Amino acid sequence: MNKQILLILSAFLLAVSAHAQEALFRAQNIISPEIHEDNSVTFRLFAPNAKSVQVTGDFLPTVKMDTPMGQMDGPGKAELTKDENGVWSLKTHTLGPELYNYSFIIDGFNTTDPSNPFLIRDVASATNIFIIGGGHADLFKTNDIAHGSVTRRWYDSPGLGMDRRITIYTPPGYEKSTETYPVLYLLHGAGGDEEAWINLGRTAQIMDNLIAQGKAKPMIVVMPNGNVIQDGAPGEGSKNFYKPQFMIPKTMDGTYEGAFSDIIKFVESNYRVKADKANRAIAGLSMGGYHTLHISRYHPNTFDYMGLFSAAIMPREDATGKVYSNFDETLKAQMDNGYKLYWIAIGKTDFLYKANQEYLEKLKGMNMPHEYVESEGGHTWRNWRVYLTQFAPRLFQ
Known part of the structure; x- marks a missing residue:
């Protein structure tokens, strides 16, 4: 060489x-x-x-x-x-x-x-x-326990004139049992969709762990899309792939709240549920807290449990729909109808803190029963996941 x-x-x-x-x-x-x-x-x-x-x-x-x-x-x-x-x-x-x-x-x-x-x-x-x-974070893990199922379904919404995508969690053993279950309707915030709570919120892991520990009743959790101009999340609906936006038209103008009964009808026609007020709960974060406030007030005698997580309680110029009329009268009617839990939680540094304090004062002035939880931190998923771990065990007891 x-x-x-x-x-x-x-x-x-x-x-x-x-x-x-x-x-x-x-x-x-x-x-x-x-x-x-x-x-x-x-x-x-x-x-x-x-x-x-x-x-x-x-x-x-x-x-x-x-x-x-x-x-x-x-x-x-x-x-x-x-x-x-x-x-x-x-x-x-x-x-x-x-x-x-x-x-x-x-x-x-x-x-x-x-x-x-x-x-x-x-x-x-x-x-x-x-x-x-460790601690509350173990509830966010997938542990070696019985697991529920997560499905993405399409439902007909006559109120919105389209078929829409929805995420639904059923508890462990649902498929093999003949039991009927209570339902939690869990709503996302602005910019979110039917994927938000299941992915960012770790809903399936939280519910599996709470149920396995005997801290929460087995329940169905329904996670709709609150953006009424979408039939599904970006990349999952008929518009296919496009950049998601923080605020899109008609998200907080009363349209969603007014058509929410379409979701309830679909769930109660397709799942084994206890279809009465005592077995329905509704909760949401930020915009979803705003929706929760108005849906529960607009649909009287529908929910016994309400959860407002960092709720976007603020005046809006586009809030002109029928849903928002007679606010004080309908809120009092909701109180007079009776319920088991009206639960409000927010972080001390949340930009919505002042608006929530004003709403709490309104409830106190009406003698409207409620519970209030104040945490550290601001307008973040770190708080909202914890709120779910605190709220879910209070339901249907």
């Missing part, structure tokens, strides 16, 4: 070796996030040509952000440092039990973690997630 061939072969082997070493640090070979025994977390990203890498997520202290709804709490940012192999990393302090979301910012560009395939979509933003177990 002559000297020239040896030189070519040596160069080839060096190139293969360098490529192999680089591959060791590519995304698919990097563990991120890595959860340590003390519940600290290390984030890693292979980006040898990047000038800066940050991580942003709800495990960091909040900062004030300007949004279409005004100033709200948002996730902070933290800097990662780069090693000699081009891998950026950050190790956090010990984190408390929670389901966290995060994303990376590379030279100002926000993106997901290529080493973590677990994502959630909130309106049009996709972020990675991870769980630190």
Whole structure:
């Protein structure tokens, strides 16, 4: 073998070796996030040509952000440092039990973690997630217990003139039993859809765990789409793929509330349910709390349990529909009809806190029975998941 061939072969082997070493640090070979025994977390990203890498997520202290709804709490940012192999990393302090979301910012560009395939979509933003177990966060896990079923169905809505997609959770054993069940109607917020509570809210995991622990009655949970111009979530309806928006037309003008009986009729015609007031509950977050307030008032003697999670109680120029007329009279009629639980919860730094306090004063002035829960934090899924874990055990007892 002559000297020239040896030189070519040596160069080839060096190139293969360098490529192999680089591959060791590519995304698919990097563990991120890595959860340590003390519940600290290390984030890693292979980006040898990047000038800066940050991580942003709800495990960091909040900062004030300007949004279409005004100033709200948002996730902070933290800097990662780069090693000699081009891998950026950050190790956090010990984190408390929670389901966290995060994303990376590379030279100002926000993106997901290529080493973590677990994502959630909130309106049009996709972020990675991870769980630190213990306490209430164990309710967010898929544990080795009996599981319910989640189906996406289509129902006819004469009130909206279309077939619409809906997500329904049935409790463990539903398919094999002849039992009838109570129903919780669980409503999403602005920008959400029939996928929000099941994905972001971890509804199936929460209900499975609460039922297995004997803390909640087996129940059916119905999660509709509150955007009346959609037949299904973006990517799931007849409009197929398009960018989701935070607020779309007619979401809070009374149309949804007025047509809500279509959903109840579908559920009670297609599922084994206890079709009476004592076995119906309705709850929702933000816009869904607004819908809950008005649906339960507009459809008298329909629900015995109401849950308003960070409810968007505020005056709206487009709130001109029949649903919103005679508010005080219909609210008093709801009180006089009687119910078992009117439950309101909100975080201390929620931008809707003041509006909720004003509504609470109204209820007190009417002597309308209610329960109030005040938590830390703001207008976030971290609160709404917890509210569900607190509200569901109170139902149908």
